[in-house]
Amino acid sequence: MIRTNVPQSVRTASALVGVAGLFVLAGCSGAADAETDKGAGTDSSSSSSDSGSGTYADGTYTADGSYQTPETVESISVTLTLADGKVTDVEVTGDPQAPETEEYQSKFIDGIADEVVGVALDDLKVSRVSGSSLTSGGFNAAVESIKEQAAS
Amino acid sequence: MAIWRFDAIGTRWEIEGDLDGSDRSAVSEVIERFDREWSRFRDDSAVTRLGSVGGVLESADAAPMLDAYAALSSATAGAVNPLVGASLEALGYDAAYTLAAGAALAAPAAWSEVVAWNHQGLTASAPALIDVGALGKGRLVDLVFSALARVPGDLVVDAGGDMRVRGSSVRTALEHPFDATKAIGVVELQDAALCGSAINRRAWGDGLHHVLDARTGRPVRTWAATWALGAQAMRADAIATALFFDGGPALAADWGVEWVRMATDGKVERSAGWTGQLFTTRP
Numbered sequence: 479m480i481r482t483n484v485p486q487s488v489r490t491a492s493a494l495v496g497v498a499g500l501f502v503l504a505g506c507s508g509a510a511d512a513e514t515d516k517g518a519g520t521d522s523s524s525s526s527s528d529s530g531s532g533t534y535a536d537g538t539y540t541a542d543g544s545y546q547t548p549e550t551v552e553s554i555s556v557t558l559t560l561a562d563g564k565v566t567d568v569e570v571t572g573d574p575q576a577p578e579t580e581e582y583q584s585k586f587i588d589g590i591a592d593e594v595v596g597v598a599l600d601d602l603k604v605s606r607v608s609g610s611s612l613t614s615g616g617f618n619a620a621v622e623s624i625k626e627q628a629a630s
Numbered sequence: 631m632a633i634w635r636f637d638a639i640g641t642r643w644e645i646e647g648d649l650d651g652s653d654r655s656a657v658s659e660v661i662e663r664f665d666r667e668w669s670r671f672r673d674d675s676a677v678t679r680l681g682s683v684g685g686v687l688e689s690a691d692a693a694p695m696l697d698a699y700a701a702l703s704s705a706t707a708g709a710v711n712p713l714v715g716a717s718l719e720a721l722g723y724d725a726a727y728t729l730a731a732g733a734a735l736a737a738p739a740a741w742s743e744v745v746a747w748n749h750q751g752l753t754a755s756a757p758a759l760i761d762v763g764a765l766g767k768g769r770l771v772d773l774v775f776s777a778l779a780r781v782p783g784d785l786v787v788d789a790g791g792d793m794r795v796r797g798s799s800v801r802t803a804l805e806h807p808f809d810a811t812k813a814i815g816v817v818e819l820q821d822a823a824l825c826g827s828a829i830n831r832r833a834w835g836d837g838l839h840h841v842l843d844a845r846t847g848r849p850v851r852t853w854a855a856t857w858a859l860g861a862q863a864m865r866a867d868a869i870a871t872a873l874f875f876d877g878g879p880a881l882a883a884d885w886g887v888e889w890v891r892m893a894t895d896g897k898v899e900r901s902a903g904w905t906g907q908l909f910t911t912r913p
Contacts, residue, residue, distance in 0.1 A: 593896050593897060593898075593910055593911040594806070594814045594892055594896045594897070594898050594908075594909065594910055595814075595909045595910060595911060596806040596809055596812030596813065596814055596909065597812060597813055597814075597909045598811060598812055598813075599803055599805075599811055599812060599813055600811075602803055602813055602816055603801065604801045604802055604803040604813070604816055605800055605801055605802070606786070606788060606791075606793060606800055606801070606802040606803070606819075607791060607802065607803045607805050607813070608791040608792070608793065608802055608803070608804060608805060608824050608825070608826040608857060609791050609804065609805025609806075609807065609810070609826045609828050609830075609831075609855060610791070610805070610807065610826065610827060610828035610829070610830050610831040610832065610855070
């Protein structure tokens with residue numbers, strides 16, 4: 479049973495997979511008796527409260543998951559290697575920072591994924607600049623204070 | 631033309647136009663009233679009182695702003711929420727600027743059950759910390775702009791980069807979010823409002839800035855900067871916030887607001903009707 483024998487490396491991976499919300503072990507070795515855990519809890523796979531009576535066939539298992547973040551749909555792939563009922567290797571692939579590529583298809587959006595090239599303001603004849611709102615007084619002072627504390 | 635500069639509501643204002651003393655007084659009054667009602671950073675504001683004891687906040691701004699919040703909340707599936715105040719405080723962006731981040735705190739999803747509003751004001755049935763950061767500055771720009779309706783000729787009301795102009799065209803740069811000496815584009819503004827939002831200022835630590843997803847209480851990370859151009863500053867400001875999330879572009883189309891947004895990896899997107907210039911690898 480995976481849950482009882484997880485070494486630290488798996489716990490770490492489990493936290494990542496937990497984010498995926500849907501963790502389905504798909505056995506590469508055919509009808510593997512890998513447990514299907516559909517729990518969406520963020521650390522359900524790292525729980526060690528279950529009994530250790532189950533067994534798994536040795537081999538390599540891969541799980542793919544996708545999940546909706548506030549801003550993106552992310553995908554992730556996890557590969558586990560089992561030997562003697564213990565996880566010996568874990569590999570997590572995916573790019574959790576990927577922009578929401580699906581969104582580019584939206585009818586409301588034009589200009590697909592052009593890369594910005596900044597131009598110096600001094601070279602532009604502009605009378606105004608818009609960006610993040612300029613900050614004043616208190617906030618800037620507070621940030622400076624934190625930097626000083628961090629440096630000391 | 632004369633430029634009047636001052637600091638208010640935590641930012642630097644510039645008002646360009648032929649203002650006289652009574653115009654300036656009118657502007658100061660409008661800003662002071664708005665701040666006294668809606669500033670989360672004042673001990674004596676109505677919003678601060680609602681945050682501690684709930685109750686009634688009388689303001690003609692309540693209905694326009696909360697109506698817009700309802701649209702934003704719906705369009706972004708709850709990512710924008712007027713009760714995000716406590717989430718910002720949890721990350722340290724509080725009235726005292728402690729800037730000490732604790733655990734992220736999601737805003738109450740059922741915010742519209744806590745807050746009710748009509749043309750006279752709003753009522754919080756329980757203590758609820760309202761933060762109108764998604765559109766409040768735009769609302770105030772509109773109020774100041776209206777207060778200056780009788781000023782003749784050209785007029786620019788610029789609240790730290792969120793602005794509304796009347797008369798001659800104003801050529802405006804879109805500031806690069808990672809390099810304030812550069813622009814990623816320019817746009818001509820004529821009888822229009824332009825509001826921008828970005829994660830580079832009002833940031834106080836690794837990944838900590840003021841644009842939060844209310845559903846998680848965590849700062850956003852996909853989009854680095856957004857700009858929205860419309861007839862009114864409040865709606866442009868609201869869209870600039872919504873563009874950090876899925877659903878922003880659809881609401882912009884609904885409201886007739888044009889926009890640009892830049893991802894943290896340097897990619898930009900724009901609305902189909904965006905007329906300004908963008909400096910990109912494929913211009």
